[in-house]
Amino acid sequence: MNELSEQKRLERMGMRLGYLGLLPFVIGVLAAFLSNELSSLVLQAFILYSLAILSFMGGIHWGLALILGTRQSTRLMISVLPVILGWICLIALPIHFALSIIGAGFIVQWFVDRPILAELPIPSWYAEMRPRLAYVVAGCHLLVLFRLFS
Numbered sequence: 001m002n003e004l005s006e007q008k009r010l011e012r013m014g015m016r017l018g019y020l021g022l023l024p025f026v027i028g029v030l031a032a033f034l035s036n037e038l039s040s041l042v043l044q045a046f047i048l049y050s051l052a053i054l055s056f057m058g059g060i061h062w063g064l065a066l067i068l069g070t071r072q073s074t075r076l077m078i079s080v081l082p083v084i085l086g087w088i089c090l091i092a093l094p095i096h097f098a099l100s101i102i103g104a105g106f107i108v109q110w111f112v113d114r115p116i117l118a119e120l121p122i123p124s125w126y127a128e129m130r131p132r133l134a135y136v137v138a139g140c141h142l143l144v145l146f147r148l149f150s
Contacts (some may be wrong), residue, residue: 009124018129024049025140032147046144047090050102054138055083057109065114076131078116080107096148110134 029047034043058079065075082105089098110131117127 008062011123013127015125017068018133022133022136025137029140029143032066032144047099051083051086051135054086054102054105054109058082078112099141099145103138105132
């Protein structure tokens with residue numbers, strides 16, 4: 001297999017996995033709107049998945065700190081802050097505030113990541129997909145938040 005076809009295969013797989021990762025968010029929104037009342041199970045599943053993905057997004061920086069060897073302390077801090085702040089929101093704030101802050105966390109994480117990723121040899125498909133994912137996820141949080149108040 002030549003290098004170009006391997007890159008294409010990686011691109012297809014990465015994009016599929018990235019967009020498939022949106023399914024639990026979209027299903028959570030649909031479940032929230034299709035139920036007569038927002039069940040606690042749907043809300044719990046949505047928020048737990050949100051925290052898992054936010055943790056995953058931060059974890060990228062842990063790997064970068066280990067591999068690149070530059071700005072290691074900053075990268076390590078960036079890697080753990082999203083999930084720690086999300087967890088604090090979840091246990092200390094009313095659910096609508098937690099949902100708002102965790103949803104905004106995806107946008108903030110993108111704005112933190114954008115200049116860092118611009119310095120690295122990141123494939124163009126990832127650089128194009130990444131903000132789309134962040135905005136869709138944040139939009140899903142807004143929709144669930146809207147459903148909480150309707």
